[in-house]
Amino acid sequence: MTTVRIKKIELEKLAQHRPVGYLADVLATIEHETETHVAISAERYRQLSEKYSPLVGTELKKLISWFPIPGKHGCPKCRALEARLNCWGADKCEIKIEFILKKLRIAAKRRRVPFSQSLAETLVKRAIRNARKKHP
Numbered sequence: 001m002t003t004v005r006i007k008k009i010e011l012e013k014l015a016q017h018r019p020v021g022y023l024a025d026v027l028a029t030i031e032h033e034t035e036t037h038v039a040i041s042a043e044r045y046r047q048l049s050e051k052y053s054p055l056v057g058t059e060l061k062k063l064i065s066w067f068p069i070p071g072k073h074g075c076p077k078c079r080a081l082e083a084r085l086n087c088w089g090a091d092k093c094e095i096k097i098e099f100i101l102k103k104l105r106i107a108a109k110r111r112r113v114p115f116s117q118s119l120a121e122t123l124v125k126r127a128i129r130n131a132r133k134k135h136p
Contacts, residue, residue, distance in 0.1 A: 003032070022052050026038075026040065026048060055085075058086060059134075081107075090131050
């Protein structure tokens with residue numbers, strides 16, 4: 001079984017920005033521990049990430065869902081972008097906002113719908129904010 005090694009100091013920093021119970025959940029899943037690192041199973045790490053990470057991609061999808069965009073349901077590229085944003089979390093999405101806007105611009109062009117840079121940026125920032133509200 002694959003394991004994920006995490007530096008203890010990084011874990012403590014993460015815990016400061018996660019909901020109450022995060023650190024206890026992580027500590028309960030430790031398979032191996034050294035002076036500087038802890039190791040947990042990759043599957044359990046994925047579960048904890050889903051539980052505690054802000055899901056920006058899912059929030060963005062909700063915000064865009066009411067727009068009448070042809071072919072938006074079931075698009076593999078859109079699902080891949082949603083998954084990537086969910087994996088990144090709010091902090092990295094904030095850093096990579098230009099990349100996200102570029103992908104949205106490409107998707108709009110592919111579907112032959114108008115693209116507004118300012119509207120797209122507002123939606124991405126709102127998705128980040130919504131994700132943070134749900135997972136402070």
